[in-house]
Amino acid sequence: MIQSLYTYLKLLRAHQWIKNFFIFAPIFFSFNFYNIEAIVNAFYAFIGFSLIASSIYIINDWKDIHLDQQHPTKKNRPLAAGTISIRNAFIACLLLVISGFSIYLFVLEDYTASSLLAFYFLLNICYCFKLKQIAIIDVTIVAIGFVIRLFIGSIVTSIILSHWLIILTFLLALLLVLGKRRNDVLIYSETGQELRKSISGYNLEFLNTMIITIVTIIIFSYIMYTISPEIVVRNGEYMYITSLFVILGLFRYLQAIFVEKKGDSPTKLVLKDRFLQIDILCWIISFITISILKPL
Known part of the structure; x- marks a missing residue:
């Protein structure tokens, strides 16, 4: 049962x-x-x-x-x-x-x-x-x-x-799925098995360029989000500090897919990777703490 x-x-x-x-x-x-x-x-x-x-x-x-x-x-x-x-x-x-x-x-x-x-x-x-x-x-x-x-x-x-939140969500999702496609390309190059028909439209150079470009845009967009007028008024002027954990999390993801070849499942990576779990927790705590202490 x-x-x-x-x-x-x-x-x-x-x-x-x-x-x-x-x-x-x-x-x-x-x-x-x-x-x-x-x-x-x-x-x-x-x-x-x-x-x-x-x-x-x-x-x-x-x-x-x-x-x-x-x-x-x-x-x-x-x-x-x-x-x-x-x-x-x-x-x-x-x-x-x-x-x-x-x-x-x-x-x-x-x-x-x-x-x-x-x-x-x-x-x-x-x-x-x-x-x-x-x-x-x-x-x-x-x-x-x-x-x-x-x-x-x-x-x-x-x-x-927030418009910034919509943009960040789209870019983050795009980054994660590109990491999966990169893993499929690696499997194709190693075994010759074409596990999805769209693989013929990708190669490592193309995917690596897209991934690095999107990571750069995400970092820029998040910083712009934290210093936008609506966020400063609602959450405080020090929200930009949380960018540290966003950058660390993105770097860890890049390390996982480029160095450790763990791009097959971003969900499993988050559920199993202690570094990412601690980083996300620190981001949540810092986000909430800065917002709560804003009036002080």
């Missing part, structure tokens, strides 16, 4: 739900920690979005089952490994879709957020069947998905987003 539950959690890629915490970003960055209604709505939106995201993972795994069987790590996914039948996977997928949209339509009762969720679902269906085969378009769609999470969080909490 426990083994079966674990297998289905792998099918749903429950560890990937960490990405959906971007829905809570508007609450964190606006310091609406005492707005219970906003937090509850964000929680429901998080659950509903996670269910829909998992349904897309199932569709993607079914579509790529033969490619995954050739991948050094993806071959252990339930569909590729044959530990869950395609029939049972599609039943689970249908239940996830129904449950996810039901939360948005009947619990949150937010039709704007529901429409945005439907757009995310359809966009990713197109991604699974065609768009992920097109270089640059593939990584852009993944990054847009993170921005959609951010907008859904804004809608259900009624919190207006």
